[in-house]
Amino acid sequence: MVETILPVELQNAIVRKGTKDIIGPLNLTFGGKGCSIVIGPNGAGKTTLLRLLHGLERTTSGTVRWAARKGDTYSRQSFVFQAPVVLRRSGIENIAYPLYVRGVVKKAARAEAEKWIGDIGLRDVGNNDASVLSGGEKQKLAMARALITKPEVLFLDEPTANLDGAATLEIEGLIRAAVEAGTRVIMATHDFGQARRLATEILFMYHGKVHERATADTFFDDPQSEEARKFLRGDLLV
Amino acid sequence: MNDLLAGLQSAFGLIIHLDHDLVEISLRSLQVTLSAVFISAAIGLPFGAWLSVTRFRYRRFAIALLNALMGLPPVVVGLFVYILLSRSGPFGVLDLLFTPTAMIIAQVIIVTPIIASIAHQSMRELWFLYHDLLISIKTTKWQRMQALLWDGRRSLLTATLTGFGRGIGEIGAIMIVGGNIDHLTRVLTTAIALEVGKGDFPLALGLGIILISIAILINLSIHVLSRTEREGTW
Numbered sequence A: 001m002v003e004t005i006l007p008v009e010l011q012n013a014i015v016r017k018g019t020k021d022i023i024g025p026l027n028l029t030f031g032g033k034g035c036s037i038v039i040g041p042n043g044a045g046k047t048t049l050l051r052l053l054h055g056l057e058r059t060t061s062g063t064v065r066w067a068a069r070k071g072d073t074y075s076r077q078s079f080v081f082q083a084p085v086v087l088r089r090s091g092i093e094n095i096a097y098p099l100y101v102r103g104v105v106k107k108a109a110r111a112e113a114e115k116w117i118g119d120i121g122l123r124d125v126g127n128n129d130a131s132v133l134s135g136g137e138k139q140k141l142a143m144a145r146a147l148i149t150k151p152e153v154l155f156l157d158e159p160t161a162n163l164d165g166a167a168t169l170e171i172e173g174l175i176r177a178a179v180e181a182g183t184r185v186i187m188a189t190h191d192f193g194q195a196r197r198l199a200t201e202i203l204f205m206y207h208g209k210v211h212e213r214a215t216a217d218t219f220f221d222d223p224q225s226e227e228a229r230k231f232l233r234g235d236l237l238v
Numbered sequence B: 001m002n003d004l005l006a007g008l009q010s011a012f013g014l015i016i017h018l019d020h021d022l023v024e025i026s027l028r029s030l031q032v033t034l035s036a037v038f039i040s041a042a043i044g045l046p047f048g049a050w051l052s053v054t055r056f057r058y059r060r061f062a063i064a065l066l067n068a069l070m071g072l073p074p075v076v077v078g079l080f081v082y083i084l085l086s087r088s089g090p091f092g093v094l095d096l097l098f099t100p101t102a103m104i105i106a107q108v109i110i111v112t113p114i115i116a117s118i119a120h121q122s123m124r125e126l127w128f129l130y131h132d133l134l135i136s137i138k139t140t141k142w143q144r145m146q147a148l149l150w151d152g153r154r155s156l157l158t159a160t161l162t163g164f165g166r167g168i169g170e171i172g173a174i175m176i177v178g179g180n181i182d183h184l185t186r187v188l189t190t191a192i193a194l195e196v197g198k199g200d201f202p203l204a205l206g207l208g209i210i211l212i213s214i215a216i217l218i219n220l221s222i223h224v225l226s227r228t229e230r231e232g233t234w
C-alpha cells in the first residue's frame, strides 16, 4: 500500500470572489475513514469548499495541504458534480475514459467499464450515446466513472439534488458501498434524511463558515449552535 | 430562359459523353480543393481545439484575428501568394507559380481560418461543458484537445465541409496564382469565367451545373457517412 494522501488540512483558508469572502477563514482537517457530510442552505459555500479541497478553486489566502506530495494527489481523488457532466460518447466509453487518461490499454479499460456498467444497471444502454440517458442514469454513470479509478477520496456535490426517490436510493447504495470499501467520502447535501442515512459526521456550513462539526446523531438531536437549530427548524433558508 | 435550357442540355451532353476536358477540369478542381481542405483541416482543427483549452494573454485578440481572417478577400490572398512565388519573390526558386501546388497553397490560406474558426466555436461550447470534469480527471492539454476533437467530430465535419464549399467555388486566388492554363491549372470556376468571357453561355452554365452537383454530391455523401457512423459506433 502506497502512503495515503490523507489527511488534508485547511489553514485559515479563504476563497474570495470579487470583494466577497465566499468561504473562510476555515481551519479544518479531514482524515481517517467514513463519510463527512457538508450540510447547509443554498449559497453557504458547500460547493466552493469541495472544489477547493479538490484543487478546482484556489485559496485567496491560507493553505490547503494534502499529506502526500503534490504531483499525484489529485489523481487519487474523484469528483462528482451536482449536474452530471456526460461526455458525448457511449456510456461505456464515459466510464472507461479516466482509465484511458491514466494510460490503461483500451481493452482492459473497456473490460473494467463493462463490469461497472453492469453494476449500475445500465448494461442494456451502455453502447448508446450517453447524452440521451435520464438524469438519474447520467448521475449513476458519473458515479461509476468516479469510482473506476478506485479513488482514495471521493467528493460528491449534491449528487441526488435533481433526482427522484428511486434514483436517489440507488446513488446512496453506491456511496455506501464505496465507504465500506474504504473510500473517504466528502459530500455536500441539503437533504436531512440523506445526511442521517449516510453521515459518519456532519459539518454545518452557513455564510462560508463551518459552525458545527459533530456526529449525525448529535447534530440532528442536539445541535449546539443557534444557526444549526434555526436551520433544522427550517427558519434559515438563505 | 432559352440560355438556361440550352445550358442544361449542354451540361447533360457533356456528362453523358464524359467529355474529356470536362472530366479533366472537374478532377483538377477536386484535386486542388480536396488537398487544400485536407491540409487546412489538419492545421485548423487541432488549432481550434488548442485555442479552446488554452488561456493566454492575447487570446481574445487571437480569436478576433482568426474571425477576421475568415473574411480574407481571395483576390488579395492570390496577390500575396503570387508575390511570394513569383520569380523575384522569396520562394521564386521553387518555380511553383502557375501550378496546382500554388493553387493549393492559396486555398489553404483561405480555408484554414474558416475551418479553425468554426471548429473553435463549437469546441469552445463543448469545453465549457467538459471543463470541470477534464480538469478533475487530471487530463493533459493534449488529452483535452483529443476529447474535444473526438466528441465534437460531427460539428468538425461541418466545419470542414464549409471550408470545402468555400474552396470549390473560389476563383479570385486560384485565377491569379494558377493562371487558368489549359490542361495544367484550369479548374471549374476559372473555366466558367473563360467561357463567359468568350460568350459561350451554354457551356459556362453546363460547367456551373456540374460545379454545383459536385458540391452537393460531396455534402450528401459526407452526411450519409456521418449518419452511418452515428448508428454504427455508438
Ligand SMILES: Nc1ncnc2c1ncn2[C@@H]1O[C@H](COP(=O)(O)OP(=O)(O)O)[C@@H](O)[C@H]1O
Pocket (backbone or CB within 6 Å): A017, A018, A022, A040, A041, A042, A043, A044, A045, A046, A047, A048, A049
Ligand atoms: N464565481 C463566483 N463569483 C462570484 N460569486 C460566486 C462564484 N461562485 C460562487 N459564488 C457565490 O458564493 C456563494 C457560495 O456558493 P456555493 O459554494 O456554490 O454554495 P452552495 O454550494 O452551498 O450552495 C454563493 O453566494 C454564490 O453566489
Ligand SMILES: [Mg+2]
Pocket (backbone or CB within 6 Å): A046, A047, A048, A082, A157, A158
Ligand atoms: Mg452547491
